[in-house]
Amino acid sequence: MHHFVDCGEQEAAINQAADILRRADRLVVLTGAGVSAESGVPTFRGSNGLWEGHHIEEVATPEAFQRDPKLVWRFYNMRRAALAGIQPNPAHRALVELERRWGPARFTLVTQNIDGLHQAAGSQRVLELHGRLSRVRCTACRYIADRPGESLPELPRCPECDELIRPDVVWFHEMLPQDIWLQAAERTTSCSCFLVVGTSAVVYPAAGLIRMARDVGAALLEFNIERTAASRSVDVGLYGPAGWLLPEVVRHL
Numbered sequence: 001m002h003h004f005v006d007c008g009e010q011e012a013a014i015n016q017a018a019d020i021l022r023r024a025d026r027l028v029v030l031t032g033a034g035v036s037a038e039s040g041v042p043t044f045r046g047s048n049g050l051w052e053g054h055h056i057e058e059v060a061t062p063e064a065f066q067r068d069p070k071l072v073w074r075f076y077n078m079r080r081a082a083l084a085g086i087q088p089n090p091a092h093r094a095l096v097e098l099e100r101r102w103g104p105a106r107f108t109l110v111t112q113n114i115d116g117l118h119q120a121a122g123s124q125r126v127l128e129l130h131g132r133l134s135r136v137r138c139t140a141c142r143y144i145a146d147r148p149g150e151s152l153p154e155l156p157r158c159p160e161c162d163e164l165i166r167p168d169v170v171w172f173h174e175m176l177p178q179d180i181w182l183q184a185a186e187r188t189t190s191c192s193c194f195l196v197v198g199t200s201a202v203v204y205p206a207a208g209l210i211r212m213a214r215d216v217g218a219a220l221l222e223f224n225i226e227r228t229a230a231s232r233s234v235d236v237g238l239y240g241p242a243g244w245l246l247p248e249v250v251r252h253l
């Protein structure tokens with residue numbers, strides 16, 4: 001559902017968000033697929049969440065990989081190939097600017113995205129909750145490697161032990177990388193302002209950070225093309241493309 005916000009309302013929300021940010025000591029930003037939408041990376045739930053007739057939740061699970069590793073690798077090889085030629089957009093760059101202004105001690109970027117576009121834009125420190133599409137790891141030994149831009153076979157093998165390798169991403173039914181999750185939670189429970197950018201806020205535990213931020217009294221700002229599961233609990237909602245809204249807010253700082 002799209003909400004068309006009139007310009008005056010949007011201008012007021014931009015000013016309000018900039019006011020809150022200016023006064024905020026510590027920032028945490030949580031991003032989702034929407035921040036990469038304007039770079040041409042499809043979101044999950046927008047395009048009915050299907051890939052070749054499969055629900056994403058059916059291909060992105062350890063059970064699916066056990067049952068049919070070729071199918072799962074086909075899905076991830078397609079996603080890996082789609083990364084070639086994709087560039088960060090102004091939303092990613094506005095977040096680089098926030099990191100520059102606040103500094104690493106007071107700014108934390110947490111992402112659910114696996115596309116690496118925040119780093120490509122220049123963000124120095126990114127907590128990747130769901131792993132990274134360009135990275136692979138062995139299902140048997142400790143082999144792990146970043147192999148961007150490489151076209152992998154249907155059933156890629158470990159160069160060290162010859163077992164099957166898998167994308168180093170978090171699948172449904174799997175735990176998040178604990179060290180990264182703990183850092184994200186720790187930064188969230190000590191932040192004064194929390195920005196929710198381009199996420200439907202329905203996938204847990206990532207979406208739980210929003211509640212954590214609210215519980216410690218942080219100001220909540222949402223940037224999204226439409227209202228989400230988080231909208232009821234935010235202090236300021238900015239509805240429009242993140243690639244326009246985020247740079248606008250930064251310009252008003």
Ligand code: OAD
Nearest residue numbers: 032033034037043044045112198199200203224225241242
């Ligand atoms: P979703 O596809 O669920 O949500 C994307 C959000 O971005 C939606 O709320 C859109 O309204 C919003 N959006 C789209 N275009 C936008 C734009 N130009 N500007 C601002 N907002 C825009 O993606 P996520 O919330 O990231 O997990 O999904 C969370 C997790 O579920 C993903 O990390 C992935 C997925 O299944 C795993 O694979 C474990």
